[in-house]
Amino acid sequence: MDEAPQREMTFGEKAVGLTFNPSGDPRVNEVKKLYAEIIDLLKHHMNPQGGEINRMLAIAITESQTAQMWAVKAITWRY
Numbered sequence: 001m002d003e004a005p006q007r008e009m010t011f012g013e014k015a016v017g018l019t020f021n022p023s024g025d026p027r028v029n030e031v032k033k034l035y036a037e038i039i040d041l042l043k044h045h046m047n048p049q050g051g052e053i054n055r056m057l058a059i060a061i062t063e064s065q066t067a068q069m070w071a072v073k074a075i076t077w078r079y
Contacts, residue, residue: 012039015061016068027075035068 009018016032016039042057042064 010036010040011043012036015039015065023076025076028072031071031075032068035064035071039064 013019013032013036016036018029018032018036021028021032039061042060046054046057
């Protein structure tokens with residue numbers, strides 16, 4: 001049985017834990033994919049020379065991760 005080679009996950013996919021979805025809920029996967037795209041876009045705008053823009057982008061990435069976690073919590077809430 002030949003399996004297709006897996007591509008390397010993007011920074012955003014790693015940042016949101018795209019492959020972690022124990023319930024297999026497709027809504028979780030959709031939310032994580034969208035936030036991964038946002039994070040990848042922000043990462044793309046990082047300046048190799050550093051500076052204030054990178055600090056703001058890093059905060060935006062962190063806050064995106066936080067928002068993604070809250071969104072997953074909300075859509076999977078069972079109580």
